[in-house]
Amino acid sequence: MPSLDSLDCRRSLEVAGKTYHYFSLPEAARHLGDISRLPASLKVLLENLLRWEDGATVHKKDFIALANWLKKRSSNQEIQYRPARVLMQDFTGVPAIVDLAAMRDAVSRAGADPQKINPLSPVDLVIDHSVMVDHFGSDRAFQENVEIEMQRNGERYAFLRWGQQAFDNFRVVPPGTGICHQVNLEYLGQVVWTRDENGDTYAYPDTLVGTDSHTTMINGLGILGWGVGGIEAEAAMLGQPVSMLIPEVVGFRLTGKLQEGMTATDLVLTVTQMLRKQGVVGKFVEFFGPGLDNLPLADRATISNMAPEYGATCGFFPVDQVTIDYLRLTGRDESRIALVEAYSKAQGLWRDSNTPDPVFTHTLELELADVVPSLAGPKRPQDRVALSDIGASFDLLLETTGKRQQAETAFEVKDEDFPLKHGAVVIAAITSCTNTSNPNVLMAAGLLAKKAVERGLQRQPWVKSSLAPGSKVVTDYLEKAGLTPYLNQLGFNLVGYGCTTCIGNSGPLSEPIGQAITDNDLIVSSVLSGNRNFEGRVHPLVKANWLASPPLVVAFALAGTTRIDLSREPLGFDDKNQPVYLKEIWPSSSEINAAVSQIDGSMFRRRYANVFDGDKNWQAISVGTGDTYEWNADSSYVQNPPFFEDIDKPAASPEDIEGARILALFGDSITTDHISPAGNIKANSPAGLYLQQLGVAPEDFNSYGSRRGNHEVMMRGTFANIRIKNEMLGGEEGGNTLYQPDGEKMSIYAAAMRYQSQNTPLVVIAGKEYGTGSSRDWAAKGTNLLGVKAVIAESFERIHRSNLIGMGVLALQFINGQTRQSLGLTGREILSIHGLSADIEPQQTLGVTIERPDGSHDTFEVLCRIDTTNEVQYFKAGGILHYVLRSLIK
Known part of the structure; x- marks a missing residue:
């Protein structure tokens, strides 16, 4: 922490007999003016800058800009932010460690020490994205799924175990433990971080970036964190600061309390809808108001988790007594709890009923009593539907897809x-x-399951049901409350501790059901308690996907259909043929509170005592040694990527893009799932054909997410989502395009390779919200490897824009009210982009020339979304990792 401390704000704090040094915000305020009403999230950024002041990357003017934020409630000041740590999951973590291994190779080839490539900040990787629901509805489902997981992913896990011994500051939480966000919330997160330096102990806010967009969940605990792409996380690991503009902060005021029977899911879907409507992409959201006193920590975490769904960088809750109570509940050390409270109060980061409301850029308000039972779907998490309207909403979907006349038709299922x-x-x-x-x-x-069983209800036989908790503690408290047997009776047996259905690892449907769906083109539903329901994500045969609370998931398993109004129609009938309504078996708040009160800190301490050890399967994995990885040319999972092949040569200067072809023409809300799928690999897709050429049978394909360590699979999977629609092909679904100039239809991958063989640069054209969803670095890496030089869209989601720049791909934004439609783009045009050969500046305007098939020419302007001076340097170097690697080699 090389602080110049120009404001003389270094102070010490005595807590439980121990001295902690810290950089005092109240002392800084003596020089900067009153900052007491600065949003708490910005106070965390200010402390970070005070601690890292070096006169090179952090200057006094940065502090002044944050203090002046209160006057304009916004700022165009670029700052260099250094999070305390990095969190990864395995789908994004494996390619990140592959990149680090490839960087070590590159450094070694350049004659330098490969040990230069080492995380400088603590890194935790939690393996949670790989388990699939192959088996369900039985007591053996968990064990059987774990065995299959280890068999499928042994090669990946061996690679991660090599990384664990090869890299410093790198820990791996083995599979079967829980999801990264839950492990972070229950164990890894400290709220106040400490570090020993030159014999002194420093205390400072716990902050992080993560390679999963839902890293934001930790903000519910008062820890500032958000998702970044793997390439940005790798740079942060290697000591590169996160370059960012001081954000706008939207205040979300909560009042009152939830009505009886309302859940955190109902609340978060309401919040998501409100904030998407407000428009908070690239902004912080901070929650405040008296309603926080009635909001448990777990409910706060649920709201923070879904920040990517409402588009914000993060959804932050300040530290208060609820935070302290949760730390104690989850078995944190008492000395750490005491430090959290003392430090937060000393820094003005503590919230209570006497705290004045912060100043915000904009403010929204929600009376918690107005929240009603809700789901979201069928394609986007921000599309909230009241429970009473779900049947009508599905009927509208049938209407728009031309299937309304089949609404009551019953289709046969073989056998x-x-x-x-x-x-x-x-x-x-x-x-x-x-x-x-x-x-x-x-x-x-x-x-709810207990009451349903007691009334004689069962799940419908066509429903594939599963329970995949985020933590082993969940299993403990459900068993202690005596509820596990009832969930099991309804088929909600434990299937694994991992993301499962939400990431697309829902596993196969039974063959007769799948065949009936395919043969009759049925629009069937999934109901899941996750946060993502994008097209093609949950299961390739399921076109309508609904997000709901866990009790509603159970309810819809009993009903077996989403063409129902559960507020007035029965779930089913008891053994006396009497209707059973949802309201009759919905648990009361007092019943829920009584069950929750049985949870205690000993459960957490026991489960996390040996969190890094893993089971016998993990410990039995053979581990390679050495500073550099021994790549296996025959591996279908892990390959040395081509990103750093010419790293010992100077970076080529940016040039104008001449004679580019349009690879694809997309509409609005193209997600990173559309660009780089995570789930099923089709046998006849470019990736499927490649794997079969390697001798991999379709039943052993695993998923795109698990194959991210192999660039050959991933570049073939880019834009290969079965639901993506390239407007060059009308309304047709699937990852195809028309190769120009002859208009031959082929896969996007095949067309890209043909264009590359002719040295033809490529562009992608899109509408609004391009790149929403997961912080998926392969959505940018694959775009780069296909030869795409620029993406021109009406707007970008924050993380994907950053990822594109980090991979040397231009993110360009339509301006002056122009769109692909207003410019009459069909995909047959040739585009040239000018203004790149001169010195690039942040957010400059570039000119684009259109050459139409008839030989006529038009021009239009775009905004270059290289937003900061650091990003200019990254782009000139060919990408952020290239910039870092060249610096290290020098």
Whole structure:
């Protein structure tokens, strides 16, 4: 921490007989003016700058800009932020460690010490994205799924174990433990971090970036963190600061309390809808108001988790007594708890009823009593639907897809004694992340299951049901409350501790059900307690996907359809043929509170005592040694990527893009799932054909997410989502395009390779919200490897824009009200982009020339979304990792 301390604000704090040094915000205020009403999230940024002041990357003017933020409630000042640590999951973590291994190779080839490539900040990788729901509905489902997981992913896990011994400051939480966000919330997160330096102990806010967009969940604990792409996280590991503009902060005032029967899921879907409507992309959201006193920590974490769904960088809750109570509940050390309270109060980061409201850029307000039971779907998490309207919403979907006349038609299922209809719930998953972090809704699900069983109800036979908690502690408290047997009776047996259905690892449907869906083009539903329901994500055969609370997941498994109004229609009938309504078996708040009160700190201490050890399967993995990785040319999972092949040569200067072809023409809300799928690999896709050429059978394909360590798979999977629509092909779904100039239809990958063989640069054109969703670095890496030089869109989601620049791909934004439609783009045009050969500046305007098929020419302007001076340097170097690597080699 090389602080010049120009404001003379270094002070000490005595807590429980120990001295901690810190950089005092109240002392800094003596020089900067009153900052007491600065949002708490910005106070955390200010402390970070005070601690890292070096006169080179952090200057006094940065402090002044943050203090002056209060006057304009915004700032265009670029700052260099250094988070305390990095969090990764395995889908994004494996390619990140592959990159580090490749960088070590490059450094070694350049004659330098490969040990230069080492994380300088603590890095924790939690393996949670790989387990699939192959088996369900039995007591053996968990064990069987774990065995298959280890068999499928042994090569990846061996690679991670090599990384664990090869890199400093790098820990791996083995599979079968929990999801990264839950482990972070229950164990890794400290709220106040400490570090020993030159015999002194420094205390400072716990901050992080993570390679999963839902890293934001930790903000519910008062820890500032957000998702970044793997390439940005790798740079942060290697000591590169996160370059950012001081953000706008939207205040979200909460008042009152939730009504009886409302859940955190109902609340977060309401908040998500409100904030998407407000528009908070690239902004911080900070929650305040008297309603926080009635909001448990788990509910706060649920709201923070879904920040990517409402588009914000983070959704921050300040530290208060609720934070302290949660730290104590989860078995944190008492000395750490005492430090958190003392430090937060000393720094003006503590919230209570006497705290004046901060000043915000904009403010929204929600009376918690106005929240009603809700789901979201069928394609986006921000599309909230009241529970009472779900049936009508599905009927509208049938109307728009031309299937309304088939609404009541029952289609035969081979070898089964039940038919399938449109709207049938074929997947009901209590899945990790948003909701299995929350004991209130999990206990509610268990209590509802108990009452349903006692009334003689069962899940419908066509429903694939599963329970995948975010933590082993969930299993403990459900068992202690006596609710596990009832969940099991309804088919919600434990299937694994991981993301499962929400990341697309829902596993196969039974062959007869899958065949009935395919043969009759049925629109069937999934209901899951996750946070993502984008097209093609949950399961390739399920077109309507609904986010819901865990108790509603159980309810829809009983009903078996989403063409129903559960507020007035019965779930089913008891053994006396009497209707059973949802309101009759919905647990009361007092019942839920009584169940939750049985949770205690000993559960957490026991489960996390040996969190890094893993089971016998993990410990039995053979581990390679050495500073550099021994690549296996025959591996289908891990390959040395081509990104750093010419790193010992000077970077080529940026040049204008001449004669580019349009690879694809997309509409609005193209997600990173569309660009780089995580789930199923089709046998006849470019990636599937490549794997079969390697001798991999389709049943052993695993998923795109698990194959991210192999660039050959991932570049073939880029834009290969089965639901993506390239407007060059009308309304047709699938990752295809028309190769120009002859208009031949082929896969986007095949066209890109043909263009590359002719040295033809490529561009992608899109509408609004390009790159929403997961912080998926392969959405940018794959775009780069296909030869795409620029993406021109109406707007970008924060993380994907950053990832594109980090991979040397231009992110360009339409301006002056122009769009692909207003410019009449069809995909047959040739584009040239000018203004790159001169000195590039942040957010400059560039000119684009259109050459149309008839030989006519038009021009238009775009905004170059290289937003900061650091990003200019990264782009000139060919990408952020190239910039860092060249610096290290020098």
